Every structure is written in C-alpha cells, then in structure tokens.
Amino acid sequence: MEQTDVSSIDRLILDETFEMDMKEIRSLGYHTVDIMVDYLNNIRHRPIFPSKTYQEMIQLISEPLPYDAKDPHEILEDCHQKINANSLQIGHPRLLGWMLTSGTPISAFADAIASLLNQNVSVSGCTAATTVELLVINWIKQIIDYDPEAAGILVSGGSLANLTALTVARNNEADVDISSQGMNQKRNNMIIYVSEEVHFCILKAVMILGIGTQNIRWLRTDKHHCLDIHDLQTKIKEDLALGKHPFCVVATAGTVNTGAIDPLDAIADICQEYNLWFHVDAAYGGFAALSKTFKPYLKGIERADSIVLDPHKWLFISYEAGCVLVKNKTLLKKTFTMDAPYIHLKKNDSEKDEEVNFSDYGIQLSRQFRALKIWMSLKQYGIQRYQHMIEQNIHLAHYLSALIYESNDFQQAAPIGLSTICFQYFPADLLQDYKKKNESEKEKINEYINKLNQVIIERMHYDKRALLSSTILGEQFVIRACIMNYRTTKQDIKNILDITRELGRTADKKLRNITS
C-alpha cells in the first residue's frame, strides 16, 4: 500500500473486534468447567484406551478449513463428544503405563488463567510471572538441597531440559569457543558417558548439539540396572589414552525402564577426579527427595553441575512442566544470552539490572507461564501431602511386588526402582517346572513367555480395564508398571494383577491350545 491520507484509510477500517460479551465469556467458561467435571467424574468408568482406531479418529475429526464463524458452545460440545471421550484416560487409577501422571485439577484451572493472562515470561513487564517462576525454582532447589545460588528455568519437559543442560556442558567444557566457532573447529571428539538405561532424549540432544551419537560411550549396568562406575573409569581412561576429550557424564535418577538410581555420589567423585561435567537426569526420580525415607537414595545429586526434574511427572502437574537447574548461573547465562535491540528496555535503575530475563537462561523467547500451575498445586496440597503421596506410590509398587512374590504365576523381572516394577506373567505349570529344565528348554520357555506377555500387553489395549506398558530387559519382554498416580489404591493394584492374569490365561490357552 502506498502512503495515503487519513480520511481514505479511515473508511477502510470498520473497527471490528473479536471481543466477546462478558456474560457470554462467563457462560462459556462455566460450560467448559461443566465439561471438565463430567470428564473427571467418569474417569474411573470410561474405557482407559480409546476405542476408535487412528483412521476412525481422522475421519471423525476431519473437516475443511472453517470459513464461517460458529457458536463456541457448539465447539465445546464437539470437543467433549469427539475429543475428550476418545482420549486416553490419563489419570485413571488403573493406568500405570509409561510415565504418565494424574494431573491435579488445579493445574488445569491454573493453565486457564495463565493462558488468559497470556504473559510472555521473557518480556520486561511480565515481572509477576517471572517472580512466580523464580519462587517455584527456589522451592525445587530446596526440595533437593541444591545450591541456593543455582539458576533454573522451566521448560516443556525432560527433552528440552536435558538439551539445555548439555548445551551449557558442551560450550563450557570445550577447549574452543563452540558458540562462535562451531563444533567443527574441535579437533578431537567430545565424549559423553551414559548408561545403557539412559533416556533416549539424551541421544537426541547429542545429535542436535553436533556431538554425534558415535561419541556416546555406553556403559554397562549392574544387576540393579545402575551405571557401572568401574566401566565408567575404564572407558574414561581408554578415551584419554586415545586422545579423545571426555567432557560429561549423564547419571539418571529414576531410569525409564526400571526406575533405577545411578550411584550419584560415586559418579560425582569420578567427575571431580577427571574434571567432567556431572549431569543428572532426575526427570522422574528427583521429587522422591520429598520423602525422607527415599531421599537418601539421591545422595550426591546436590553435587551435580546440572539437574533435570519434571514437575509434570511426580509433582502431578499437567503437561508441560519440565525444569532444568544449572549450578553455575554465569555459565548458563553466557551460553544463552544473545542481545537484540528490540528486546530489552533501556535499564536505568540499578534495580532493573537485576531482573531475570528467562530468554537468557534457555532456548525460548516466547514462553508461557508454566510456573502458575506448579505454584498452585504445591500450595494446595503442601509438601506434607506430597510426601505421603510419593511414598504411597512407592509402597504400592512394593505391594504389587509382594503380590507377585506370593503368587504362583507371576515373576518379577527387575528390582523395584522408585515406583517402577517390571514383571512377567508366567503360567504356573511352566514356572513350577522351570528350574528343572535344561538350558535349551529354558530358552524355549523364555521365548514363549516373551511372546505371551507381548500378547497380554496388546490385549490390554482392547480390554481397556487396565493399562500397563512394556519394555525389553536383556532378552526379556516384560510388563512395566510405573505408579505415578494419586488415584491408585491397593484395590486397583489387586485388580490390575487379576486383569493381567485373566488376559494371560486366555492368551496362554489360545497360544498353547490348552483345553480346560
């Protein structure tokens, strides 16, 4: 458009708005709440796994780009009927698959408020949101007894949190200026040490950072599925001898497969000895520190250079809420601060200079107000109730373990780690004879048990009364329960085992053609 005069452009503008009447907004809000309550009220009774297939869902949802406006109440009803009703019932007391958590209801209300305030928690003026985020991060540091001077930032989850921490580690540990010169000025390979049980998001981070997944040293694990520190020492020495550049060890506090906690204190010693960055992925296990009973297992975490914790796991916060902490604030800021004239206010007051700008602490510039739901949830339940709930989740895993122990047709496949337990359904007749079998017969039985448990997990998706996930441990296909659910009771655990047994028996009959 060319330069024009006021009167001619004036005519073009009709002063339309998207503004809604306040009564209408309130009614839409109440309608939303009613739908939410209806959803929650039925969460125990709806099938856990959605019935519709992917193709059926695509068909149900499919619709051309909408041209005309539509009554928002109709849209809400559509959402309720089509989307909510066909969602995975995360929060169902018998859903213990993956690492999904039952989000607190107040998380959802906090998210509504955060969304309405629409603060960009990087921008000057979004001071209230910034201070709430700083407070929540301070609380998290206190929970794990971390350095009060450490810096932290909330991110979408473990993947971004680990990427953020490892970016700092890479830039700080390299002997060239990676930030400006790039990784290809680095002549020897930077080596990162992880156990076989590390979360695969570490691989993604290593790929993104240009370190190269070949430069990951995979360390053996012991019988508890924990990182073997002798293997760590051996491999560091080997790499040094080869002229490589060891720079970082990733320890896990709560592995995804078995909930194992690596020997943090011993790893910290080695990192100190060889001057390596000590990173702890405590996305799952970090908040076990809330329990006095289980906190000792995390000893050494306070020595980490960087730590990842996920409030959207064991703080029962809804997605997304991840957190990364870096002990040395200066290194974090040095890594991510990039100036641009359009961002910062002229800072005249000395006071202004102290204001944290979270875009200097991480990757994002536009950032939603994630802290609010953590702030509200921690305040609503208080640390005491959180402590009980986390302990109860762990005790429920031990309860399941005891049930398995006292049964004649289940077998635990790994030690319990935090609230995670891996096991197999093992038909009583096969289990009874197992020890007497020779190696080749055992192998055949094991193969069959793997197949059988795979079928059980598949059947669970059709049965929909309970939902567990699975993983592979060594040669074993195992069923995996991760109890991170504030609704699960002892009765639910009993039911889950009974359902698994029922599905197992049916599958076993079919697979072995047993006629009863």
Place this chain on the structure above:
Amino acid sequence: MEQTDVSSIDRLILDETFEMDMKEIRSLGYHTVDIMVDYLNNIRHRPIFPSKTYQEMIQLISEPLPYDAKDPHEILEDCHQKINANSLQIGHPRLLGWMLTSGTPISAFADAIASLLNQNVSVSGCTAATTVELLVINWIKQIIDYDPEAAGILVSGGSLANLTALTVARNNEADVDISSQGMNQKRNNMIIYVSEEVHFCILKAVMILGIGTQNIRWLRTDKHHCLDIHDLQTKIKEDLALGKHPFCVVATAGTVNTGAIDPLDAIADICQEYNLWFHVDAAYGGFAALSKTFKPYLKGIERADSIVLDPHKWLFISYEAGCVLVKNKTLLKKTFTMDAPYIHLKKNDSEKDEEVNFSDYGIQLSRQFRALKIWMSLKQYGIQRYQHMIEQNIHLAHYLSALIYESNDFQQAAPIGLSTICFQYFPADLLQDYKKKNESEKEKINEYINKLNQVIIERMHYDKRALLSSTILGEQFVIRACIMNYRTTKQDIKNILDITRELGRTADKKLRNITS
C-alpha cells in the same frame, strides 16, 4: 526396601488420594472463570504496565516452601490479587509493544481442557489429540498453499520451530553423517545466510547446532529492510571460492523490527541454483496469507524447504503455539526418529503403522495438547473473520502512518511492513528547520531526537496508558508499534499518538529547558 510380604506392606498404605469432590472441583472451576472474567472486564481500565518493581514483586510473592495444605479458593484469590493484578496487560487495546497478541478467550478455555485431559501427544493412545494436531497443521498448510504432503509439528514458538527446521537442514545438507559422527567430522565450515534483520533466535539455533555464529553470513538489507539478493549471490560465490560449504538461506516474512518481507521468490531461485536449503521464518507474517490483499507479498513461501509460523502471533492464540513445516516428511522423520523399547506399542495392524508419532517429528517426547486452542479459535471465528481482523490490523498501521504523515511533529522511520510501523516524535520546531541545517547540525538534532524518543519509551512504562516498544534502525532510536491486537480501534490509535505526543512534549520541555 527389601522384599516384603503382602500383609506388612498393606499396613503402610492408607489409600490416600489427591482426589477432590466433584462439587468442589466445579465450584473451584466457576471461581476460576469469575476471576478470569473480572480480569478481562478490566483489561481496558487497568494500568497497562505493572506498577510494582521487580523487588516489590519478589517481596509480595516470596513465601517458604508450603508444608501444609491450603484451601484452593484462597489460592485463587491470592493469584487474582497478587499475580493477575500485577501482570502486563497483554491484550489491552493500546498495548502495541513487541509482538504480543491479544489471545482469544476460547484459547484459555481450550488450555484448561487440554490440561485436564493431560494427553501426551507423542504416546500411543493419545490418538484423538494427534489427529486434531494433524488437522490443524493441514489447515495451516492450506492457508499458505504449502505442499499437502509436507510434515509439521506444533512447538512452543519461533525459537524451537526454527531450531527444529535448521536441525533438519544441517543434517540433510552436510556431506557427513552429522547425526552419528558429529559436526567435528565436517572439515569445511557450513555457512548460513541471513539478513541483518533476522530474528536472534536463529543465532541461538546456530549456536546450539554447533555450526558457530561466525559461520553466519550477514547480508545487507535494501531501503525496505529486505534481504539484498545481490549481496546473497556475491557472498555465496565468495564462500564457494574459499572452499566453504554454503548450505542454507533464512528468509524472513515479517521481520521483528519493521515487519519487512524478504523477496521470497527471488531467494528461492538462488537456493535452487546453488542447491541450498530454503528456510522461511514466517513466525509473524505467515498468517497474512489469510488476507487475499496481502497474500501476494508472500509469493515464493510455498517453495520453501521449511517454514516457521506462530499461531500465538497473528492467529491470536495464547502462548505457547508455534508451528514448523518441513516439505520433505522423510527428512524430518530421519532427523528426529530415535527408537527406544519403552515407547512404541508392538504394531501389528498395518493401520497402526501409519499413526504419526510426533516425537519422530521434533525434539520433545512429552508434549501438551497445543492444537486444541488453535482448533477452537479457528472454528469460533472462521477464516472470514480472521481475514478481516488481520487486514484491519494492517490498515490500522496505515492509519497511524497517515496520522503521522499529516502531523507536524512525528516522522515515520521505515516503510510499514505488515502491521508494524516505526516512527519518531520530532518536535515541530526542530522538524520544520531540519532540512535547512548542515550535516553537523543535523547530526546533533538526530542525536537529540534519539535521546528524546528513548525518554518517551521510558516514560510510557510509568504513564501506563499506552505501551509501545522501541528498536534501533541504523543510527536511529525509533518507537515501534506492532499491531497484532483484535481490540485496537481507530480511536485507540489516535489516543496512542496523542499520548506519545504528550509524553514527548513534556520530555522535550524538560530536556531543552523550554519555558512555555
């Protein structure tokens, strides 16, 4: 804990839950809505910029890690009084600073539902959320006439979207396997071309990817602040002659400073000629394609290898909602797919195999249900009203331009780009004489005008009736208005200019000691 029997562990478990009574949840939800409505109802009347300083906010919010449980209604009131009331009033019709948008109310309600459903939009079983995200991405592709076969994913915003796209570009364009071997196996520098007006998140991405910010070639811009394609060609040839490896050009559709759109079609030609990855950062400008009038300015965007658009900008969606599109789905999947035994279901049905798993399309594994608020907002207003609103925002920028043109004490500092206009307050007496001055006198006046406009922007934060941001163009400190607000009317624009003039006159008097 050691292996224990059922009865002894049974006693430890009290079956506590965080469950709330449904009546209580409904009442808490209604309370939330009431607070939200009260906030919106006052958004035009509250001071735009919060009154409390950073230190005051820290004091107001400060509180020890809460040990005891608390009535959630009290927490909501606390939030309303302390946080909402002290937030930046994003959405206020006279807030045209930075690139902040007035979020649709239905975004907030959608976020509440998404948070309650707590779907992890990477996990099998979260099929409903996955299909809604796929639908929304298809809609976005249609809006910009992009390849229907292109892949896309919703992310937190432009920073992550650009990082995602450039990861694919780097891995695909390198002549070594960066993913496994790392960037330090790359012997010559990978060069990326950007204009001086590129968003600084591109620098962060280049830093993270290990490309090195020194390997950014900064291209001149023309008088419209658009990337100079002659400079692009020259620099590519230079780099090739030096044995470097040119691999990517980043074009911007809607620069942050002036809203300029780079010559996309001409850049696409050059990328084709030299076989470079063509990336378009259309975080701001992409949705101008909704307007038939302004769509032609985006010609060439459909030729991009990857595109970034931010629904949390010109679709008026609340934070966070970014989107990245990659034309070649295979390259995107190849970059981000990393398998782990605990994630995937055994896929028996051929149908299952087709299901998109968004963790293969990007960095995150845990992913919130961002698509819902976009789905609801697009349906509520429809494309037709969106088209009008975006055009109106652009027309309001031209209206402001016309007011400035017809004034005797303002001067426009750059051509309008989309809905962004940069200008300076320029006291009438100085402006009138300006042309007659010699160069050294002009320089002095310019210096003074810079200082004066800086003071105006500072004063706006205390005045709180209007809020614009600022930037630096060449030697000029300019006031910047980015109109991405569905509440702003012609009257608001007039008021903003009047307020700026009033602040300018006061500051001018003080700075020049004029006694009137």
